[in-house]
Amino acid sequence: MELLDLKIDDPETWGFPIGKPIIISGPCSAETEEQVMETALRLAKQNIHILRAGIWKPRTRPNAFEGIGSVGLPWLVAAGKAINKPVATEVANVKHVIEALNAGVDILWIGARTTVNPFAIQEIADALAGVNIPILVKNPINPDLELWIGALERISKAGITKLGAIHRGFSNYEKTKYRNKPNWELPMELKRRIPNLPIICDPSHICGTTEFLLEVSQEAMDLNMDGLMLESHINPKEAWSDAKQQVTPEDLGQLLSQLVLRKEKVEDVVALSKLEYMRTKIDKIDNDLIDMISKRMEIAREIGAHKKEQNITILQSNRWEEIIQKMLKVGKDKNLTDDFITKLFEIIHAESIHNQTQIMNTEKLVK
Numbered sequence: 001m002e003l004l005d006l007k008i009d010d011p012e013t014w015g016f017p018i019g020k021p022i023i024i025s026g027p028c029s030a031e032t033e034e035q036v037m038e039t040a041l042r043l044a045k046q047n048i049h050i051l052r053a054g055i056w057k058p059r060t061r062p063n064a065f066e067g068i069g070s071v072g073l074p075w076l077v078a079a080g081k082a083i084n085k086p087v088a089t090e091v092a093n094v095k096h097v098i099e100a101l102n103a104g105v106d107i108l109w110i111g112a113r114t115t116v117n118p119f120a121i122q123e124i125a126d127a128l129a130g131v132n133i134p135i136l137v138k139n140p141i142n143p144d145l146e147l148w149i150g151a152l153e154r155i156s157k158a159g160i161t162k163l164g165a166i167h168r169g170f171s172n173y174e175k176t177k178y179r180n181k182p183n184w185e186l187p188m189e190l191k192r193r194i195p196n197l198p199i200i201c202d203p204s205h206i207c208g209t210t211e212f213l214l215e216v217s218q219e220a221m222d223l224n225m226d227g228l229m230l231e232s233h234i235n236p237k238e239a240w241s242d243a244k245q246q247v248t249p250e251d252l253g254q255l256l257s258q259l260v261l262r263k264e265k266v267e268d269v270v271a272l273s274k275l276e277y278m279r280t281k282i283d284k285i286d287n288d289l290i291d292m293i294s295k296r297m298e299i300a301r302e303i304g305a306h307k308k309e310q311n312i313t314i315l316q317s318n319r320w321e322e323i324i325q326k327m328l329k330v331g332k333d334k335n336l337t338d339d340f341i342t343k344l345f346e347i348i349h350a351e352s353i354h355n356q357t358q359i360m361n362t363e364k365l366v367k
C-alpha cells in the first residue's frame with residue numbers, strides 16, 4: 001500500500017511546549033465549573049500538557065447524560081488559562097466547531113462515532129477551513145483503517161497541518177478483557193502509511209476500567225506512540241459518564257511515574273550490531289515462512305484439483321477442526337497462544353479455500 005504524504009506540522013510547533021509523550025488528561029465530561037477547575041489545578045501538578053473535557057457527549061442510548069453543552073465551554077477555557085495549558089474538546093458537528101472556536105478552545109478532537117461518517121467529517125472539515133488549530137482524529141469504532149485515513153485526508157484537505165490521530169480501540173460484540181479491543185496492528189499500519197502523523201493512545205477508552213490502564217499505556221509507549229490521552233476525575237466513582245475508567249489526578253501522576261520510556265534507536269555500536277545480527281536471523285526466518293506457505297498453497301491447489309475430479313466439496317469441516325485442534329496443541333508446546341494460532345490458521349485456511357475455489361471454477365484444468 002502506498003505511503004501518504006499529508007502536510008503535517010511537527011507537534012513541537014503546535015503553539016505550546018509539549019514533550020514526548022504528549023499527555024492529555026481531564027474528565028470524560030465537564031460537569032460543573034468547580035469540578036473542571038479543581039481537576040485542572042490538581043492535574044497541573046502532575047505535569048500534563050493538555051487539559052481535556054467532553055462538552056457534548058455522544059451516548060449510545062438516550063436518557064444518559066449527554067454533556068453539559070455550550071455553558072461548559074467557558075469553564076474549560078478558564079481552567080486552561082488558570083494552569084496555562086491548552087484545552088481540548090470533542091466536536092461532532094458544525095455547531096460544535098463554531099461554538100468551541102468562538103469560546104477559544106485550543107484543540108479539537110473528532111470522536112470515534114463521528115469518524116465513521118464521511119458526511120459528518122466533510123462538514124466538520126469545511127467548517128475548519130482557514131482555522132489551523134490542532135485537530136486530533138479518533139479511530140472509527142470499527143477496525144477500518146481506510147475510514148480513519150479518509151477522515152484524516154478530509155481534515156488535511158481543509159488546510160489543517162496540525163493533524164494527529166488518537167487510537168482508542170475498536171468495539172466488538174464478544175466480551176473481551178477490554179471495552180474496546182486495541183488491535184495494535186491498525187495504528188502501527190497507520191504510522192507506516194502516514195509516517196509523520198503523531199498518534200496518541202487513549203488507554204481509558206480501550207480499557208473501560210482502571211485495571212489495565214498502566215499495561216496499555218506502557219504498550220503504547222513501547223510501540224513508540226507519541227502520547228497518551230487519559231481520563232481523570234476528582235471523584236471517579238461519582239463521574240457523570242465513564243465512571244469506571246477514570247482515575248484521580250494523583251493516581252494519574254502515579255501511573256505516569258511508573259511508565260518506562262525507551263529510546264527510539266540504539267546508539268551504542270556494539271548493541272546496534274547485535275540488533276542487526278538478530279534482525280538478519282528474523283529476515284531469514286521470514287523468507288523461510290513465505291517459502292513454506294507457498295509450498296503449502298501449492299499442495300492445497302493440488303488437493304483442489306483432486307476434489308474437482310472426485311466432485312466433492314472444498315470445505316470439509318471435520319478436517320478443518322482436526323487441523324486447528326492439532327495446531328493448538330503444537331502451538332502450546334512452542335509457547336504460541338491459542339489466539340495467535342487460531343488467527344494464523346484462519347488466514348492460511350481462508351487463502352487455501354480461495355485457491356481451491358478458483359481451481360474448482362476453472363472450466364478445464366491446465367496441467
Ligand code: PEP
Pocket residue numbers: 028054058090110111112113138168205
Ligand atoms: C471521549 O473521549 O470521552 C469519548 C467519547 O471518546 P470516544 O469517541 O473514543 O468514544
Ligand code: MN
Pocket residue numbers: 028029231241242
Ligand atoms: Mn469518556
